[in-house]
Amino acid sequence: GAGVSQSPRYKVAKRGQDVALRCDPISGHVSLFWYQQALGQGPEFLTYFQNEAQLDKSGLPSDRFFAERPEGSVSTLKIQRTQQEDSAVYLCASSLGGVDSGANVLTFGAGSRLTVL
């Protein structure tokens, strides 16, 4: 597609519910990143995929967080048993090359705003 598409844009969940956030990157983009952004803060890295391989998941805050990109295109971030501290905007970004390919410019989606009550 023309840009990075994320859904849902807004999600309200009760504490303890599972949620799934979807990211549809730009077609042909090799790299895909998930970030968590709190209000007034910069993006915090969660995980990185190169094609279908999850090369770095060091930023996932707990084992309740799981991400996949099974066919190297669409990715899903799943959060199990949501907690209030999970409330944030979840940003997805994609880039044409790998992380070590020079000026690796990221194109971001508009984000999914998760509110856990």
Added chain:
Amino acid sequence: GQNIDQPTEMTATEGAIVQINCTYQTSGFNGLFWYQQHAGEAPTFLSYNVLDGLEEKGRFSSFLSRSKGYSYLLLKELQMKDSASYLCAVTDSNYQLIWGAGTKLIIKP
């Protein structure tokens, strides 16, 4: 640890010039990015510096000094639509992007 510092908020007048500073301490350096983020929207790419010096792109310029661990973003002829957060990010030796908290720029008429 790795750290990116930028001012939390700045105010400037329409038509004026503003300079947003960014200092960084990272394990290695493989480039510095500036992104613009309007409230509730996605960050969008503004500039990339990997060598020392000034990169100019229309009303926006970005400067880098690797020896000082310092960059700035210069915005000229400010317009109301430039009101946004400006994010500085550095690629470290592992090619991981380290982000600053962003500088909220308020433009007044």
